[in-house]
Amino acid sequence: VDALNGPLEAVEWVGDERGYLKILDQTRLPASVEVIECRDLETVREAIRSLRVRGAPAIGIAGAYGLIVGLQADAGLPGEDVRERVARTSRALRACRPTAVNLFAYLDRLESVAAVPGAASDSGLPARLFAEARRIDAENRDACEAMARHGAALIEDGWGVITHCNTGGLATAGIGTALGVLIRAHEDGKRLRVFADETRPLLQGARLTTLELRRAGVDVTLICDSAAARVLHERRADAVFLGADRIASNGDVANKIGTYSLAVNAAAHGIPFFVVAPTSTIDAALENGDAIPIEERRPDEVATWQGEPIAPPEVAVYNPAFDVTPHRYVSAIVTERGVLRPPFRESIAAALEPART
């Protein structure tokens, strides 16, 4: 299978509630297209921890389906009821990645299904849990379509756009968040030139974003992360569009390491900075971004490349996987419910309102 052609589905469920989960191994892209068939919890957990599936929405959906897979063969511990069994499986999945909030939000939804009175003795519970996972998947696809529509309206013909990390179909169910916006604008006939940050250390921009944009026919140029400021200085970019892993209630944005540096540089050049994320990425319980846990990943992600050292042995490495961009650098947050503008505390609260009523 050729990564430039043919289907590339990040996360796909096969069959009914007794089926299994297919995860595309994104660490092998673009060199090869390999799909992992997940029929037990550990395979799903390993795929999430090792970034074979990545992107906050896709991680969340893999986690939701991962719960279904995990429950299939799990008879429960002695004295454990079904609700406790769901909670235990959920905990094992939550522990895989600490920053992206969608995983937690979707597992919360599944745990709620198991928590209704009578669920423990309900033989239809597996089907109802599966139906909820399916609903989460479908809602994500719909949300991507809505974000693409709202976001594309912000883009003007002829724009240069910088993007960071990967936020396309590989990061979501559906067409993606920020890349979905760019691809929709292209489909709407707007001429675009996209500069894709390579996104060290794991090069999701180089490996995945360039691939997805080329598949969609969008003009894309790969740059080193640190060259984005030069592109801004040369006035070749009119906007930044990227995703989010968690958004606090004041609009502070946790996203892939390098987002904050790009935001500061965009502001220094007077260039708008757009975050595209479904409302499930918003953690309404968080006052601001300071409380978002930032995953620190292994030194060898930075100090080696494909197993070969690129630094002296045993060098100390600081490898935060994410950073937090204060809301004052964010021009707007594009969600499936519309474009949120500052002041974000108000616009975010209003956007979350319909979900609560």
Place this chain on the structure above:
Amino acid sequence: VDALNGPLEAVEWVGDERGYLKILDQTRLPASVEVIECRDLETVREAIRSLRVRGAPAIGIAGAYGLIVGLQADAGLPGEDVRERVARTSRALRACRPTAVNLFAYLDRLESVAAVPGAASDSGLPARLFAEARRIDAENRDACEAMARHGAALIEDGWGVITHCNTGGLATAGIGTALGVLIRAHEDGKRLRVFADETRPLLQGARLTTLELRRAGVDVTLICDSAAARVLHERRADAVFLGADRIASNGDVANKIGTYSLAVNAAAHGIPFFVVAPTSTIDAALENGDAIPIEERRPDEVATWQGEPIAPPEVAVYNPAFDVTPHRYVSAIVTERGVLRPPFRESIAAALEPART
């Protein structure tokens, strides 16, 4: 030979004017220590073009000695006098790298030696050219010592410092520019914690800076370039120290790609930004940085790693090797003649004055 121990000399001349040039192949570091013996012009040119020798001062010294090597076996073209022969060899060397100015400045000096009346019939000319190359080399070593002294005085005990690319003994003759300053401060007993940007695409920070700082016993932590802003946000850095490839007469600084992004982020956090460079790096003929030619290097530096693709085939790449940091982001320029402060047009003119009189 182990890169963590034993001598590591970037550029070294062996013997008298009939001798040869040794260039340490820095593209092989830190994995292996390999020295290239240059006995003809093409070997020197290839080493400069392929970044086997890099760092503005080291390139300049390699170029000066390269001229000596180039003239050894060159009988000249028909009708060509010695001055024209020197100029032709010099042109071939100048064409190797367009941005760093030291190469041009040192070749200018050698061409002046060949341009004095009577030089064409002077049998002592090779010895006088060689003596001038030797003088350039020695002056660089002395300048590094002086910069280290001036720069170390700026550093306070307990500081965190971010540096970019490689500016140590591997980038110069002598102990380096910015790294020389940090190593001197460490030797003076100041506690330092250095964050070394890995410096994509060629990873001079990961491969060389961590190596040199560890050899000197300085506490160094490797980070991705885009993580520097996170380190600043966490208040773990008190200053930035880095080098320069060319400085305009208004203080605009051309340096390794990523320098500008770091400068903008340092300013956003109120952190001082120090450039360390010998006065030979200043191009007094340039009004400002806009006129500095920025070398654009091959796409495969970004799109492949050690020959293996890390992006889809034939992806478009923009790979500027340098960027220009406007002088308003520069707190001071540390030279061998002292610390230059804004307004730089005045302080730079004053620093260059003694050289002209």
